[in-house]
Amino acid sequence: MSRKPMVRPGGRSARVQESVHAAVRALEAEVGREALTVPLIAARAGVTPSTIYRRWGDLHELLSDVAVERLRPDSPPEDRGELAEDLSVWAEQFLEEMAAQPGRAYIRDALLGDDTNAGRCSAYAAEQISVILARAAERGERAPDVETVVDHVVAPMMYRILFRPEGLEAAYARRLVAELLG
């Protein structure tokens, strides 16, 4: 369904992506998400609407792509010197960000796009977890594999964020990690 390439583009293509993404973010803040249209975004970004349709297919795909970029972690996970602590801190932060209103809106937008977008969100979490597990392995700590952490920590948090967002607290994230490692 998506017309965008699988790899991140360079050159003119990268500039188009950057200006279109920036236009979406600016207009969302100014006029609200419901008022966004492809012609409005194109005008702000200085491209033609057909450039956007060619690259993203439709407005949903574009919003989904922008949402996924916003969910991209901007730094590696904290290193506190111990697996249980590293994973707990990461899980708490993940829950806090994703359960907040903007996080939930980005996740829903990401899910509206094609599967590649949802897959990128999941890959971001898996990459952060891999870094934590690799550090644990270097320290000689016993550690589960990434998929096990996804099933036991990421999936329950994301399920509750999407389907039962009430009453989610940091203690829930910590408990999931403790049950997995303990």
Place this chain on the structure above:
Amino acid sequence: MSRKPMVRPGGRSARVQESVHAAVRALEAEVGREALTVPLIAARAGVTPSTIYRRWGDLHELLSDVAVERLRPDSPPEDRGELAEDLSVWAEQFLEEMAAQPGRAYIRDALLGDDTNAGRCSAYAAEQISVILARAAERGERAPDVETVVDHVVAPMMYRILFRPEGLEAAYARRLVAELLG
């Protein structure tokens, strides 16, 4: 956000819901989901567009409501006389239905509505699991509680359906149940 009442309505209200839902399902099959509009649905259902707007707020909420109804289980879970088997059979069927293209589309639609709709989806799964666990308790089998089954069986399946749908097989559902009970 949603204008619909929390309880299922009766009388005229129930007839309106039924005819509007039926119109959505029929038109989706005939003209496709992208072509649906509130006036089109209203005309088919024999109500005014303002009836739909008053009751559901907008098209997204209506589609979300219809999707949730389609996700409602139409029978209690199978009773095979043993917890591990009952839960495995239920999990396999849940995964098969939800991971298929219509199931995934309904889940995405359900998530587009307000939180009540996503909560109803989750409640359907929790109710089915409760039936299975109550039977196990009657037999004198040791059984986890519903929330534990949600975290360890439902959440991983739903996470992968939404974020990483490729390669999901019945064996994955069975493994989640075996790990929880074993």
